[in-house]
Amino acid sequence: SVAPLRHWHALAQPIRHASGNVRTVTLIPGDGIGPEIAVAVQRIFEAAEAPIAWEAVDVTPVKNPDGTMGIPKAAIDSVNKNQIGLKSPLMTPVGKGFRSLNLQLRKEFSLYANVRPCKSIEGYKTLYDDVDLVTIRENTEGEYSGIEHEIVSGVVQSIKLITENASRRVAEFAFEYAKNNNRSKVTAVHKANIMRMSDGLFLRCCREAAEKHPEVKFEEKYLDTVCLNMVQDPTQYDVLVMPNLYGDIISDLCAGLIGGLGLTPSGNVGTGGAIFEAVHGTAPDIAGHDKANPTALLLSSVMMLRYMDLYDHAQRIETACFEVIREGQTITGDLGGQAKCSEYTDAIIRKLEAGQ
């Protein structure tokens, strides 16, 4: 069920609890390399003595009493109760088949905004050195509404849905996020010269939100201009807010600038809570071989800690992780090293223990 719109105001701020309380977080171990990297994160959290208790759930679709396939009730109840989740990659089949599990999760918990901070990692050199931006993407509608038909044989249509409520929600979230995280500028990315009414509506909602937050600069740019400029000089962008499809593409583009999906954290904020996830694939070819890189899931869990106001633990874990990458001695294969996943995790744990 969807919580009333007024509640999202409260969740743009992190949930506050008295320190010392152990918070329960729902953990979705996922498929492929998912379970391995989840275990790595749990070990690191234990070493950092973070006050987190994990509640693992399985989200494989089951048959509901009414015959439809859906996420098991136990998983839904867990996330609704804990209001925070950490998710490892799930498998999505290409082509015809059942609806994407990721999309179903987003619908179920009304996760309306996807936040992906992209910051260049010291110690992992890419062709772009000084990237520091955040992409905020509308997560529920747009081109991914999944409404498609074959009108006549050989002619197919897909409907892109833009609603005022959703656009306004994500625009407000973007400005609140910018304010709470000391960001100076919000850029709305759109294609309103072609999609007049749909992107036009999105743009109007962004402009209205901008007027309510005059201390944050606002600009609007065409999608193609953003692509063009992003690969030449990524420093000119700060916070980007956009509808679903453009957000997907631009956020992956930004992830590519800093080194790929294996290093990028991601968080989904909703009316009923927040789920943080690793956005890379399940890598079935290396599953079970202890070769996976848990950095993406680890950085997402650090985002989660900050969201829960546990800044101290977040900072320590992040620093330990970046130091290990900077030293380059025990890093995994995708980063150019030869260490196993467990060795990399051990290196981070050693750094944490040394720092305490």
Next chain:
Amino acid sequence: MAAVFPKSMALSSSQRWISRAWLQSAGPSRSAFQDSKRNYMQDTSIPLAKYGGRHTVTMMPGDGIGPEMMGYVKDVFRVAGAPIDFEMAALNPANDSYEDLVNAISSVKRNGCGMKGNIETKMNRPDIKSRNVEMRNELDLFVNVLKCKSQAGIKTRHDNLDVVLIRQNTEGEYAMLEHESVPGVIESLKIITEESTERLCRFAFDYAKANGRKKVTLIHKANIMKLTDGLFLEVCNRVAQDYPEIEHNDMIIDNTCMQLVSNPWQFDVMILTNLYGTIVSNLICGLIGGPGILSGSNYGPRYAVFEPGTRNTGTKLAGTNTANPCAMLNASVDLLEHLHLDEHAQLIRSAINKTINEDKVQTVDLGGQATSMDVVQNIIAHIKKGL
């Protein structure tokens, strides 16, 4: 097979004609296409307007830096002695009526080819359709080809790129069919038809074969848009079987963007739908050095229109003498090659290459200090030497 031409030019009937003609989505060559799947391109080697050895070409300057750039094209052609006469077709964006557009389109139909700057679209009037899109739909310019080659004289993070983008130019996400079903809820339709997709894919594979290209990659998002992009994927796989000597694979658009910034050398020829095409073409232009160099060609069964690759109006640069004229000049060279005026084409192309890569006379967007006029003068100097 020619499209029906309205007797009256009254606003409402032209509008009806344009929307009706769009609905015949495969365009004027529909019956030709159905006769033989390979006969989707009529013979365009004989241009339609050639008198006394001189070709007539429509010129549509558009807005922003368009008029300036077109002026440079005329100068360069005059010095090179290219036998081209330009027929100007102004498109005034302040004018709401469709008359300008209809005149420009009929001019291109008469002449067979044209050169175009980008036309500004007024965003706050959803009832007025984008003129760029209308023109492409009317002339059935179903494919846009962008040849992306790294320039040796421009310092970028990625060198030695050589990718060709074959992009769907009509329908797709740019169908411009939107409606507000309920206040606050807007639907926009993305249309993919099997016929258009098939001829696009055949064009891509034929192009690859004719130009010695080894690999064709299809870019899509079929994991989410299972029917629309799924159809695209299916048709492309089917067409690929007719060309076993060319390697074929597919990639999802977000992965493509990520790969392009880290390893763009894995791509050779890419087939894209309309929206993904705009994203990837701007991305690659950014990797190569900016919007000022590459030119794009729009082909249809009967007509061809040439324009700068990234379709910017460049309004901020208009009148400042700082815009890069190379994109438009490269487009004019594409035009000459299309008309088989290869000597003149080679002359101007090498002049442009020498100016950018050897003399390094570059405008601000490429990191240089020269003005537009400096670049054009340098190109003209090389042409005079070559004559």
